[in-house]
Amino acid sequence: MAAWLERYRAPLLITLLGIAALGLIFFLLRQRESLPPLELKVGASADSEVMVHVAGAVAVPGVYALHEGDRVVDAVEAAGGPSSDADLVALNLARRIQDEDQVVVPRIGEPAPVSQVASAQAGPDGLPASGALIDINTASADVLDSLPGIGEVYSQRIVDSRIAEGPFQGTEDLVVRQVIPRATYEKIKNLITASP
Numbered sequence: 001m002a003a004w005l006e007r008y009r010a011p012l013l014i015t016l017l018g019i020a021a022l023g024l025i026f027f028l029l030r031q032r033e034s035l036p037p038l039e040l041k042v043g044a045s046a047d048s049e050v051m052v053h054v055a056g057a058v059a060v061p062g063v064y065a066l067h068e069g070d071r072v073v074d075a076v077e078a079a080g081g082p083s084s085d086a087d088l089v090a091l092n093l094a095r096r097i098q099d100e101d102q103v104v105v106p107r108i109g110e111p112a113p114v115s116q117v118a119s120a121q122a123g124p125d126g127l128p129a130s131g132a133l134i135d136i137n138t139a140s141a142d143v144l145d146s147l148p149g150i151g152e153v154y155s156q157r158i159v160d161s162r163i164a165e166g167p168f169q170g171t172e173d174l175v176v177r178q179v180i181p182r183a184t185y186e187k188i189k190n191l192i193t194a195s196p
Helices: 004-005 009-034 070-077 116-120 141-145 151-165 182-188
Strands: 051-057 062-067 102-105
Touching: 051 070, 062 070, 070 102, 141 151
Parallel strands: 051 102
Antiparallel strands: 051 062
């Protein structure tokens, strides 16, 4: 047996090395097949993320990071989807979102949020026309700033108050909470509403 092993040692060693090399090649080819294909996204970059505030009739209202080019429907889905009483017909779900947008999903029977209709229904003074009122519980500071006598300071105080103390129960709460003076309230009371 020892003589046989000595006689065929070189061919046996070459055969074993060949089998090992074939096994390694087979293993590497199988690994390559299981890797997902490399995807390159042209134009995508870290700065394509946008932050959007989703409020109203959604499962989990809040601020969500989405991607540039996403649509209102994507923002609603990011917030856990619409609640059972959501009025999705009042929204343009196909509208592209932008950084710092606020998407307010109204409930059935509520008027469409001003942030969604203001551009389509704006009058010559920049305020909503056709009887649309600005909802002080959902409007952004920019929309509130468009009210006569409000400006940047009062609009930010309104937003801060609803965040700190909760939604306004009525428009009169602006004066009760000392967010704006009575004289300013009298100028805007017919232009605003407070949704539940």
